[in-house]
Amino acid sequence: MNEEKLRFIDEYRNKELLLKLIKKLKREIDNPIKIMEVCGTHTISISKFGIRRLLKGKVYLTSGPGCPVCVTPNEDIDWIIELCRKFKEKICLTVFGDIMRVPGSNSSLFIEKAKGANIRIVYSPIEAIEIAKKRKDLKIVFFGIGFETTAPSIAISLIEAKKNKLENFYLYSAHKLIPPALDALLSLGEIKLNGFILPGHVSTIIGSNPYRPILKKYGLAGVIAGFEPLDIIQALLILNELIKNKIYDVKIQYSRSVKPEGNEKAKKIMNNVFKECNSIWRGLGEIPNSGLELREEYNDMNAKLHFDINIPPKYENPACKCGEVLRGIIYPYECPLFAKACTPNSPIGPCMVSSEGACAAWYTYEDWKKYKEMMKNE
Numbered sequence: 001m002n003e004e005k006l007r008f009i010d011e012y013r014n015k016e017l018l019l020k021l022i023k024k025l026k027r028e029i030d031n032p033i034k035i036m037e038v039c040g041t042h043t044i045s046i047s048k049f050g051i052r053r054l055l056k057g058k059v060y061l062t063s064g065p066g067c068p069v070c071v072t073p074n075e076d077i078d079w080i081i082e083l084c085r086k087f088k089e090k091i092c093l094t095v096f097g098d099i100m101r102v103p104g105s106n107s108s109l110f111i112e113k114a115k116g117a118n119i120r121i122v123y124s125p126i127e128a129i130e131i132a133k134k135r136k137d138l139k140i141v142f143f144g145i146g147f148e149t150t151a152p153s154i155a156i157s158l159i160e161a162k163k164n165k166l167e168n169f170y171l172y173s174a175h176k177l178i179p180p181a182l183d184a185l186l187s188l189g190e191i192k193l194n195g196f197i198l199p200g201h202v203s204t205i206i207g208s209n210p211y212r213p214i215l216k217k218y219g220l221a222g223v224i225a226g227f228e229p230l231d232i233i234q235a236l237l238i239l240n241e242l243i244k245n246k247i248y249d250v251k252i253q254y255s256r257s258v259k260p261e262g263n264e265k266a267k268k269i270m271n272n273v274f275k276e277c278n279s280i281w282r283g284l285g286e287i288p289n290s291g292l293e294l295r296e297e298y299n300d301m302n303a304k305l306h307f308d309i310n311i312p313p314k315y316e317n318p319a320c321k322c323g324e325v326l327r328g329i330i331y332p333y334e335c336p337l338f339a340k341a342c343t344p345n346s347p348i349g350p351c352m353v354s355s356e357g358a359c360a361a362w363y364t365y366e367d368w369k370k371y372k373e374m375m376k377n378e
């Protein structure tokens, strides 16, 4: 099958073709392989279309640190909560909706809003800029989370704010970069993998080149995949070929969106506004050069510099296994809280809160009791 020939969503979900390719894949795999899908959108697709179960015994798929809400640590959430508490009347916090219910050390933004904090859910940072233009009486703070995918649009909003001489707009940057996180994860040596399904959206911006040295260093294969079931199976077919032939390199399956060099314009905008910094990841701790901080030219919009916030040491529920889930060393159902104390209606950890979280995907789509039984008999 040639990816270029498929043009419409229906074609990427064609059942007959999908089953045919799954059969082919199973036939071609000699020894079972373990693959990590890095992106939360892939996790959803894999669970939603039953890919994990269809391939069991041949391909073991585990999720990695690719959900931006899940990897945002308590330190950032606590800081933002304290900001809402300390400057209650003076600020309006703007956020993406998924972060609202993620518990910090002792509260969540959802609880703080119920207590009267001025928090608005927005769909893009440009909406936050519009609020800043209208509400000059308030300081508008945008809680910027996400990977290389969202950073360029946030950079554009800051350029826009500067152009409009907005003096009441601030960014709290908790942005993260995927390649250093993969390097850090592999350096722990906790998980034995054969390769990665690499994120499509992130790679649209950064291209395929940044993954190459990491894959070479750890002797792994990687394929950048689209998000439909046929994309994923096709990526696995390519991965299997690379693994069989011991080719430790990156290939692009998602060629309708990703070029090896990425999107030069978006990268330039991002680099004009942000610079790399060390960053704390849930489950992985502090990773050098894995975050994005505002450049000095944007100091006047940097919430971390403008607001004087002190937070007490963080607290994490010791029973929550989100860190292990994000490092791919356990499947969500192996957390003792999964589907008991922790469900999408009463989540304990971010992996159950976020729509891209591995625990939420397993709870919503996987026949996890059956999968658990199947794994026991391995």
Ligand code: SF4
Binding pocket: 319, 320, 321, 322, 323, 325, 332, 335, 336, 337, 338, 339, 342, 343, 347, 348, 349, 350, 351, 352, 353, 359
């Ligand atoms: S089930 Fe809940 S507590 Fe356990 S790892 Fe998942 S989100 Fe965290």
